[in-house]
Amino acid sequence: MLLDLISGLRTTGAAREFTPDPVSDETLAEVLDDARFAPSGGNRQPWKVAVVKNPVNRRSIAELMTRVWHEYVGASSSGETPFLLGATPTAAPVVAPNALLDHIEDVPVVLVVAADLHRIALMDGQLPHRPPLTGGASVYPFCWSILLGARARGLGGVMTTFLSRVEPEAAEPLGLPDGHALAATIFLGHPVHQATRLRRQPVGSFTTIDRFDGTPLDG
Numbered sequence: 001m002l003l004d005l006i007s008g009l010r011t012t013g014a015a016r017e018f019t020p021d022p023v024s025d026e027t028l029a030e031v032l033d034d035a036r037f038a039p040s041g042g043n044r045q046p047w048k049v050a051v052v053k054n055p056v057n058r059r060s061i062a063e064l065m066t067r068v069w070h071e072y073v074g075a076s077s078s079g080e081t082p083f084l085l086g087a088t089p090t091a092a093p094v095v096a097p098n099a100l101l102d103h104i105e106d107v108p109v110v111l112v113v114a115a116d117l118h119r120i121a122l123m124d125g126q127l128p129h130r131p132p133l134t135g136g137a138s139v140y141p142f143c144w145s146i147l148l149g150a151r152a153r154g155l156g157g158v159m160t161t162f163l164s165r166v167e168p169e170a171a172e173p174l175g176l177p178d179g180h181a182l183a184a185t186i187f188l189g190h191p192v193h194q195a196t197r198l199r200r201q202p203v204g205s206f207t208t209i210d211r212f213d214g215t216p217l218d219g
Contacts, residue, residue, distance in 0.1 A: 002152040011196045012147055015156025016100055018189030023108040027153060028188075034152075035145035040138040046119035047142050047183070050174055052110040060173045061112070062104040065162040065185070069098050072162070083165070085131065100158070100187055108189035111146070112163065114180040115139040139183045146186055156191030159184045 003011075032049065040046060052058055070093035075082035078091035100107060115138065123134045143159055150157050163170050164182045176182065208214035 008148050008151050011194075011198065012151040013156075013195030013198050014158040015189075015191035015194065016158050016187070017192040018106075018108055018156070018187075019192055020106070021108070021190045023155065023189060027155075028109055031146060031149040031153065031155075031188075034149040035142055038142040038145040040142065041121045042119075044119040044138065045142075046116040047139050048114045048116065048177070048180065050112045050114070052112060052174075055105045057173055058104045058107075058110055061110075061163060061170055061185070062101045064166040064170055065160070066098065066101050067093075068162040068165045069101060070095055071165075107187050109157075109187065111186040111188070112174055112182065113139065113143055113146075113184045113186065114174075114176060115183045116177075116180055118179050136183070143184045143186060146188075150188050154190065154194075155188055156194055157186055157188040159186045161185075 028051065036045065052061065071089060072082045073096045074091040074094040075089055077094050080087075080089070080091055083089065104110065115135070117135070120135045120138045122132050124130075125132045125135075147157050147159065161184055163185050167176070167182045170176070170182060174182075204216040204218045207217040209217055
């Protein structure tokens with residue numbers, strides 16, 4: 001019996017360490033078969049998925065993401081929010097290990113998810129004061145559904161957007177089609193440890209009535 005919905009929602013944490021046990025193509029296809037029912041704007045389903053199996057291709061994207069990881073660690077170590085909107089990073093990169101990227105050849109499943117920009121209604125695309133955000137609504141529910149579908153089958157995983165920062169360099173080894181954007185890289189496998197108690201802020205800390213400066217909603 002697959003995990004019930006509420007348990008899945010409350011216990012699907014990030015898993016970054018996997019056992020050597022393989023994940024079959026059949027199981028992966030089942031996960032993706034469930035995830036395809038995720039909502040998207042106009043039901044356009046703008047996602048494409050590359051299952052990266054070739055060790056050379058894996059190492060190629062891992063090296064690109066490792067550069068971003070070092071930038072991320074450098075910013076975090078200096079007290080900055082990494083890649084903050086509108087800010088130019090000032091901290092120097094810091095070399096640090098990353099088990100997933102350092103040993104990407106051993107990860108059971110590596111997925112790269114792209115979004116077809118010609119099939120996404122970008123509601124905030126013309127706002128002058130900030131970069132657009134809303135396009136993600138048509139692809140990230142699909143990514144989350146992959147993680148939920150994996151969790152329901154006893155698997156675990158984690159999603160990262162590091163590869164998007166180096167999209168021009170990643171496009172060729174991945175065969176990224178024109179007009180597509182790299183949305184996420186998802187790692188899946190049998191987790192060494194399956195988190196079941198997640199730390200999250202209470203509802204009243206982020207929900208208010210009528211206005212964002214209104215009275216907190218307390219359940």
